[in-house]
Amino acid sequence: MMPTMSAKDLSKIYRRGSEEVRALDGVSFEARSGEMAAVIGPSGSGKTTLLNIIGCLDNPTAGTLSVGGEEIFGGRKELSEKELTFIRRRIFGYVFQKFYLIPTLTVRENIMLPSAFYKSSAGAKSPDDVMKLLGIDKRAGHLPGELSGGEMQRVAIARALINSPKVILADEPTGSLDSRRTGEIKEILRELATQGMTVVMVTHNLELAKAADRVIELRDGKVV
């Protein structure tokens, strides 16, 4: 199977005053369509930096990244904010630990929020289908304040799915949930991968990491 995401020798160097901080140091990995990959490692190991770069929120200092055969970073000049945004729109859906749902929008409206800003070139999914897939169709008219933590994370996942992304990037998706809800979210992410998406998640949760097809362990910015 063709790899959906391929990273080679990704490096990220920050300058802190006169000091040079090497947050990522030659990280390479692949993740295929239908695969769930977990990025693990201690705090400060470069997990979030890696997620930011593969999620096109930041440029790498060196290295290449291609998604679905399309080269995104690699030997060219740094991409502008606008270019990165266009790539994010086409390829990625994001899930965050703290959900970031808008409290005055209903579940349905929160799910449709990305479509307020752009229309997906891949074609937007029906919010009803996405809610049904995630088991929140009966909560469509509720406000986030009326939902449990697990339900809120399902809404956040639904929001990430609405514009048919190729890759789901999840940063500590179960960090705010208890073990039962963690299990539910794990099953949902697994189901998304089964449907052909690539799921890359940063997690401290070993149970979630064990469910992944591929585990990328980082230490001091390097894959170990």
Added chain:
Amino acid sequence: MNIYSVAYKNLLRKKTRAALTAGGIALSAWVLATLLGFNRGYENGLNRDIDNMGFQVLLTAKGCPYEAATLMLKGGTGLRYMPESVVKTVYLNPEVEKVTPMLMQGVFDPNKGENGAIAAYLGVDALTFPAMKGYLEFKQGGWFKDNNAYEAVMGFEAAELEQREVGDKLLIPGVDKELAVTGILKRSGTQDDGTIFLPIGAVQKIFGKQGKLTGLGIKVRKDADMAAFENKLYDLPDVQVVSMAQVKTTIMNLVNSARVIVLGIAVIAVIIAMAGVINTILMSVMERYAEIGILKSMGAMPLDIFKMIWAETAMLCSVGGAGGIFLSFLTARVSESAVRYFLPYAPNGALIALDWRICLFAFLLIVVGGLLSGVYPAWRAARVRPLEAIRIEGEQ
């Protein structure tokens, strides 16, 4: 789902804060619309009062011009006299279409009000005065026919105050003369409503002012050169020429001075409201810093975020502006009473004239001011970097 519906829902997050900010904007819109309405209403009223006088120039005995202006508009009683012969002298000028002599007298009436007050009587010529005041209509009766008859015509309010009808008697206190009421005027909305008109000959006789006048109203021909005519009148001895244009200019100059101060206050009120808008929107942006970054990570462009925040500002200002203008309509009568209480002279009719142009202007000024105030918070929001927002999320 679009940017504007998201902006609207964002405003609902902190309802009290949004309501207070909109309230501040409404107050400034209310002040602005009311003051603009007052500007229009006062000028209209003054023009109406002057047009209703029926003459463009008034001759009075030499004295204070402000007293003369008051005499014309309110019926003052600090009086000087000029000879009746001036009527003929003035009438001989080719520029003159009509003249009407007047003699105003006042007496202390101990039965008027709680502590007594001055009762004023305006002696007018039975032939020329009604012709100049063509707009006056009678509720009952009519004008006196004889300039020496002991008769009276009462303005609408004067008749109501004295509770008189046609055929009743009217006693002039102090001189103990009884007059027969021959007519009660309909309400005209002018100073005439509070005036008691007597035949000029009778007033001269009752008060011992034979051959004397306090004023001479002059109606000038349409094609006449007003400036040249006024210059001719200045050559007359011991008389003062007050043209309506002068009166209007004098009063408007006084009112304009006050208006500049009051409009300055309105501008300050608008500026304070706009500072409130900046504060509210900026606070809201800072509270949603991480969330705005997340929206950008989901694909929102800086311009989308700018539009969203700007739309929130526009909605807040539109609601506040519309509310303030509605409030200015609701409180127009109360505001008018307050203005009348404080102004030494206020014309008759509506003092606060609100029309769609004033409302639209006030509304647009508030909305445009609000949009300008919203530029900085919207720009700050548009500049939020998703990476920073996510980093903040990680640190919290």
